[in-house]
Amino acid sequence: MIAIGTVGIIGAGAWGTALAQTAALAGRSVVLWARDERTAWAINARHENPRRLPGVVLQPGIRATADIAEACHADALVLAVPAQALRNVAAGLTAHLGAAMPVVIAAKGIERTSGAFLVDVLAEVLPAAVPAVLSGPSFAADVARGLPTAVTLAAADAGLAAALVSALGHAAFRPYSSTDLTGVQIGGAVKNVLAIACGIVVGRALGASAQAALIARGFAEMSRFGHALGARPETLAGLSGLGDLVLTATNAQSRNFSFGLALGRGDDTEALLTDGAAVTEGVWTAPAVVARAAGLGVEMPICAAVAAVVTGRIGLDDAIEGLMSRPLRPEG
Numbered sequence: 001m002i003a004i005g006t007v008g009i010i011g012a013g014a015w016g017t018a019l020a021q022t023a024a025l026a027g028r029s030v031v032l033w034a035r036d037e038r039t040a041w042a043i044n045a046r047h048e049n050p051r052r053l054p055g056v057v058l059q060p061g062i063r064a065t066a067d068i069a070e071a072c073h074a075d076a077l078v079l080a081v082p083a084q085a086l087r088n089v090a091a092g093l094t095a096h097l098g099a100a101m102p103v104v105i106a107a108k109g110i111e112r113t114s115g116a117f118l119v120d121v122l123a124e125v126l127p128a129a130v131p132a133v134l135s136g137p138s139f140a141a142d143v144a145r146g147l148p149t150a151v152t153l154a155a156a157d158a159g160l161a162a163a164l165v166s167a168l169g170h171a172a173f174r175p176y177s178s179t180d181l182t183g184v185q186i187g188g189a190v191k192n193v194l195a196i197a198c199g200i201v202v203g204r205a206l207g208a209s210a211q212a213a214l215i216a217r218g219f220a221e222m223s224r225f226g227h228a229l230g231a232r233p234e235t236l237a238g239l240s241g242l243g244d245l246v247l248t249a250t251n252a253q254s255r256n257f258s259f260g261l262a263l264g265r266g267d268d269t270e271a272l273l274t275d276g277a278a279v280t281e282g283v284w285t286a287p288a289v290v291a292r293a294a295g296l297g298v299e300m301p302i303c304a305a306v307a308a309v310v311t312g313r314i315g316l317d318d319a320i321e322g323l324m325s326r327p328l329r330p331e332g
């Protein structure tokens, strides 16, 4: 069994802090890197991340640092920064990483500029890393408070996946292991785009039936895309695919759903984007998914409508009209 005694978490946002909490509850030493010294100081002094997870008491085994080299003195790393920032942050680790360091990607998205999945971004900038992906239905605030959930943790090597499961899992946070890195990444990336669409449906008061229909047709899009890229159907139907889609597409705790909700209601979304630009991941992933799907000849009309709306190419009414006037055809 691969031994993981110390976990380094890169990114002291909501999700990085929640995962620090789970690793500490799993009995690991945790070093949590914050790019801002005041955040590191506050976590160490108050056992709380007042900016990102106010009110959650953090485990004593968590030590924060603003020195990224210090966080790399670990047996495994977790990257918990926004998908669009992952390339730069990973590049900053180059000088500090030993050979074959397990690196768990906890971000959900596709890189907008390159259309690359995050495992491929990591392979480009940090070839010494051994990639793993963690994804599934898990709001940081719930996980950090110890509310129960289950997620998927994938690594190409089943032994490494098992070691990471025991380094991050505990009674209330249950990672199921997998070797399907592609499937797990697709679920996490596409569900954020579909969550925006569902938020729009709710914001426009189109009804619960429309929301359920959109989830089902959205899942069909995720499945077609996954099939074309070699993902396993059971991964897409599992925690990181359907599981996370159901959570994010039905809950205003989700930033992606709330963004869609605001769009649908006709609220000003500028402020939402300025404030949470990087982590409303579906906004950046939508055009990337659509471009990749087009290259594969895969039809993703809901994702395409979201991409067209968030990039300002069409208005909401035209997007909805476009989806409703598609020809009727056999389900599949």
Ligand SMILES: NC(=O)C1=CN([C@@H]2O[C@H](COP(=O)(O)OP(=O)(O)OC[C@H]3O[C@@H](n4cnc5c(N)ncnc54)[C@H](OP(=O)(O)O)[C@@H]3O)[C@@H](O)[C@H]2O)C=CC1
Binding pocket: 011, 012, 013, 014, 015, 016, 034, 035, 036, 052, 080, 081, 082, 083, 085, 088, 089, 106, 107, 108, 109, 138, 139, 140, 141, 278, 279, 281
């Ligand atoms: N929140 C959640 O419930 C979950 C989130 N995720 C995923 O985790 C990822 C991070 O989300 P989350 O933690 O919620 O977001 P937050 O906004 O809470 O935190 C983001 C973290 O990344 C840091 N960061 C942002 N931009 C950069 C950059 N350019 N360079 C270096 N560091 C940067 C932030 O630093 P600073 O604080 O200084 O701005 C912060 O520490 C996303 O991909 C999200 O989809 C996955 C599952 C659950």
Ligand SMILES: O=C(CO)COP(=O)(O)O
Binding pocket: 108, 136, 137, 138, 139, 140, 192, 195, 244, 247, 248, 253, 254, 255, 256, 257, 279, 280, 281
């Ligand atoms: O991924 C998440 C829950 O699993 C969090 O979703 P949001 O990024 O939309 O808040």
